[in-house]
Amino acid sequence: MIFRQLFDETSYTYTYLLADEPSKEAIIIDSVEGKVEDYIRLLKELGLTLKATLDTHTHADHITAASLLRDHTGCLSLVGKQSKADCASGKFQHDDLIPIGEHRLKVLYTPGHTDDSYSFLLEGPEPKLFSGDTLLIRGTGRTDFQNGDAAQQYRSLMDILLTLPAHTLVYPGHDYKGSSVSTIAEEREYNPRLKVASEQDYVELMAALHLPNPALMDIAVPANQACGKHKPLT
Numbered sequence: 001m002i003f004r005q006l007f008d009e010t011s012y013t014y015t016y017l018l019a020d021e022p023s024k025e026a027i028i029i030d031s032v033e034g035k036v037e038d039y040i041r042l043l044k045e046l047g048l049t050l051k052a053t054l055d056t057h058t059h060a061d062h063i064t065a066a067s068l069l070r071d072h073t074g075c076l077s078l079v080g081k082q083s084k085a086d087c088a089s090g091k092f093q094h095d096d097l098i099p100i101g102e103h104r105l106k107v108l109y110t111p112g113h114t115d116d117s118y119s120f121l122l123e124g125p126e127p128k129l130f131s132g133d134t135l136l137i138r139g140t141g142r143t144d145f146q147n148g149d150a151a152q153q154y155r156s157l158m159d160i161l162l163t164l165p166a167h168t169l170v171y172p173g174h175d176y177k178g179s180s181v182s183t184i185a186e187e188r189e190y191n192p193r194l195k196v197a198s199e200q201d202y203v204e205l206m207a208a209l210h211l212p213n214p215a216l217m218d219i220a221v222p223a224n225q226a227c228g229k230h231k232p233l234t
């Protein structure tokens with residue numbers, strides 16, 4: 001399997017390219033508009049056919065490249081069932097299996113950061129979890145806007161993500177300190193947000209964060225609900 005972790009230094013977003021070697025079929029998770037030309041170049045260099053873009057949720061801090069990639073490559077743009085982006089090619093839901101050649105990406109509904117937050121699991125001997133903004137490395141995604149819900153996030157974390165095999169690699173949607181990958185075992189042991197004794201404690205911890213809104217929020221949310229901006233590629 002071809003796997004690339006790509007980074008947007010403006011929004012600290014990780015974008016993931018997954019592709020099946022024999023069929024050359026690829027998908028991209030959480031693309032960033034400003035990086036679209038890099039993605040197109042990389043797909044070409046690796047001889048890949050982009051089948052779909054997936055967004056883990058409606059982002060508030062960057063604009064998706066879903067529309068641009070769909071226009072340029074003819075791929076599908078897929079979002080979660082709860083997303084307001086009705087312009088998407090299709091919507092996924094919990095337990096769906098998204099094919100990448102011979103491989104399958106399992107869809108996990110993990111609401112809490114937003115009500116349309118999903119994670120994706122690539123099963124196999126070395127499972128990879130793409131945890132969006134639900135589970136970050138030594139952190140979790142904020143729950144104070146876009147129908148976020150700390151209690152719901154606690155259940156997504158405890159009942160779904162932390163029940164995955166301990167050696168599952170965790171690839172988050174962002175990292176602000178340069179960490180690129182973790183494991184479920186590491187996060188169970190060292191993630192301070194997961195050290196709370198109860199759901200109520202988690203709700204209180206999240207309510208006490210008082211984070212400023214993302215700078216791009218008022219632009220990014222409506223743009224992402226419209227599948228990203230349309231601008232001609234050079």
Ligand SMILES: [Fe+2]
Nearest residue numbers: 058059060133
């Ligand atoms: Fe987010």
